[in-house]
Amino acid sequence: MAFRVIEGGLSARSSAFAGTTDDAPPTQEDVLREAERRIGAIGYDRWRNREAVTGIPAPREIKYLAMQIGYVAEAIGRLTDIPADFHSDVYWPA
Numbered sequence: 001m002a003f004r005v006i007e008g009g010l011s012a013r014s015s016a017f018a019g020t021t022d023d024a025p026p027t028q029e030d031v032l033r034e035a036e037r038r039i040g041a042i043g044y045d046r047w048r049n050r051e052a053v054t055g056i057p058a059p060r061e062i063k064y065l066a067m068q069i070g071y072v073a074e075a076i077g078r079l080t081d082i083p084a085d086f087h088s089d090v091y092w093p094a
Contacts, residue, residue, distance in 0.1 A: 026086055028077035034087045035073035039066050068093040 039045075044066045047058035069092060076086050083091070 026082040026084060028082070031073050031077045031082060031086055034092075035069050038069050038092060042066065065093060 042062060042065055044058075044062055047062050050056060051058045072092055076082060076091060085091075
């Protein structure tokens, strides 16, 4: 199993947020998109599909990381003022 570095927050706005204006505050949907991007980057869907087809469980580390990312997305999304740099690696599990 190989782990990849998920590089978030390296630019002012990533391509996922290109449709939003810089003056608009981030929304809960923006946070959920970032969480989906991070979960996709770790290959969670592939592991989950393999588990459904073969019955071989996905690695515990992958499941746990996906759970952590989901928790962080919910926590950041509940904030009254979502930080403008919410996509930075500072807020997300590694």
